[in-house]
Amino acid sequence: MGLLDVILSSALAHPFFTFPAIAVTLLFSLAIYRIHLHPLSHIPGPVLPAVTSLWLWYHSYIGDEASIIHTLHAKYGPVLRVSPNELDISDHEAIPAIYVTKGGFPKAACYSNFDIDGHSTIFSTTDTNYRAPRAKAVVPLFSTKSIRENEAALYGCVDRMVERMKEEKEARGVVNLLNLTRSLAVDAVSTHLFRENYNGTSEKSSKMSASAFVDAFVAVGRFFYLPNSLFTWVEWASEKFFPDEHTNESMTVVDRFVDGLVQNTPAKGSLNYPGRLLELGLLDQTEVKAQCKDLLFAGTDSSGMNLATIFRQLVLHPDVYEKLRKELLDNAGPQKQEIQSLPLLSAVVREGLRISMANPTRLPHVVPAGGWTFKGAHFPAGTIVGCSGYELHFNPTVFPNPRLFQPERWFDATQEAQKSFFAFGAGSRSCIAKNLAMTELYMATERLVLSDVLKGARAVQEEIGIYEWFNSKVVGEEIELAWENRVER
Structure with a gap:
């Protein structure tokens, strides 16, 4: 040697x-x-996501996940590999298998990152046996019958929001739509499901007291795809080293509201949301509080974003606004129809939901035992698959000029368009509160347009930027309207 x-x-x-x-x-x-x-090596996509999940985590964190994946679908096709074991599918024909048939595929483990105060919620749990009794107990509250019985109270919330907009218009000439619609959303959720109004629309501050609480949960979406153990560490580090006094104050206000609500709800005989959960005998008060906070967050954020988008688009399209106002005025007589049967109002609401991107990213589920074959491609058990509202709603083949607000596209919508509508997800794990959310959108749009408060308004921002997390976050947290010729008091 x-x-x-x-x-x-x-x-x-x-x-x-x-x-x-x-x-x-x-x-x-x-x-x-x-x-x-790898068993997914035959699926097209860039090299880096095939090698490491860091690519997906990075784009999720910076908030451009949905749009960057959208550009990759245009290059690689409808089935795209976005991490070593995860696929994004832009084809609506995948929806039945993943989300609907026989309950759909199980939710991915990352949903547990949305647990609250150490408790799984009806939304975050991946265990169907855990979810089933809790969901069954509260589902009657979301029925059409229950909502109609509480219609007057819900309209009261809407009317207060309209009056608040008039007040701000006359006092300042500028309105932050997002703050007002969030205020309405939290009032509608609490009034109908808790039978106790949070009274967000009565708050005079520039930002509703629950907003920072909502934003804190929205920010969880930055880390949505992290393994649960890593997410727990990141969450601990964020709270320890980057405390936010404003967020802590908002959390305290919401905790106080929920604590009082649950403590004053009897375990037997109450018909509100916490009462139905307590009556199960399965939950202690801390879990019931977590379930209530989850509902407040989800209902406030998504409905607030959807409503603000609809109102802004009506201002940007005065021709649509005037036609809608005429339809609503014509319907105001003694022969008044159900507002959800009005063709233009329905089209406006549906188109607003299509473009608002309240929940833009993928809803990941796990291929079960035996694997899954979709259009000739086989995916083994354990593969994470999912569709996103962003990809389905902005598909130019299904929705020509997808970025444009065109309510008329829903007058004679194609089957492709109907099947691609994904604002509330699909199947048994779709949004449990979608009936309430839709009623709120219809009521608020009706009353706001009839009030004519939007007349003469202009949109302040040319575009609304969002962070594309699980729940979108508006850059700057403002969607503003301004009136140049307002009536001074």
């Missing part, structure tokens, strides 16, 4: 040399396996 051989052998035997070498070799081998030998 020569001197050089001896030196190399000694170096290779040194632990500080061999460990990096072995690590690099293993990582290189893993990359080769995932690119060429």
Whole structure:
């Protein structure tokens, strides 16, 4: 053995040399396996997502996940590999298998990152046995019958929001739609489901007291795809090293509201949301509070964003506004029809939901035992698959000029369009509160247009930027309207 051989052998035997070498070799081998030998290696997509989940985590964190995946679908096709074991599907024909048939595929484990105060919720749980009795107990509250019985109270919330807009218009000439619609949303949820109004529309501050609470849960979406153990560490570190006094104050206000609500609800005989859960005998008060907070967050954020989008689009399209106002005025007589049967109002609401992107990203579920074959491609058990509202709603083949607000596209909508509508998800795990949310959208749009408060308004921002997290977050947290010729008091 020569001197050089001896030196190399000694170096290779040194632990500080061999460990990096072995690590690099293993990582290189893993990359080769995932690119060429993995069961999903036949699915098209960029190389980096096939190698590591860091690509997906990064784009989720910075908030451009949905739009960057949209551009990749245009290049690679309807089935796209977005991480080593995860696929994004832009084809509505995948919806029945993933979300509907026999209850659909199980939810992915990352939904548990939306647990609240250590408790799974009806939304976040991946355990159908856990969810079933809780959902069954409260589903009657979301029925058409229950909502109609409480119609007067819901209209009261809407009318207060309209009056608040008039007040701000006359006082300042500028209105932050997002704050007002969130205020209405929290009032509607609490009034109908808790039988106790949060009274967000009565608050005079520039930002509703529950907004920071909602934003804190929205921000969880930055880390949605992280493994549960890693998410727990990140959440702990964020709270410890980056505390936010405003968020803590908002959390305290909401906690106080929910604590009083649950403590004053009897365990037997109450017909409100916490009462129905307590009557099960399965939940202690801390879990009931968590379920109530989950409902407040989801109902406030999504409905607030959807309503603000609809109102802004009506201002941007005065021709649609005037036609809708005429339809509503014509319907105001003694022969008044159900507002959800009005063709233009229905089209406006549906088109607003299509473009608002309250929940833009993928709803990930897990391929069950036996695997799944979709259009000739086989995906093994354990593969994470999902569709997104962003991808389905902005598909130019289904919705020509998809970025444009065109309510008339729903007058004679194609089957493709109907099947691609994904604002509330699909199947048994779709939004439990969609009936209430739709009623709120119809009522609020009707009363606001009839009031004519939007007359003469202009949209302040040319575009509304969003962070594309599980729940979208508006950049700057404002969707503003302004009136130049307002009546001064």
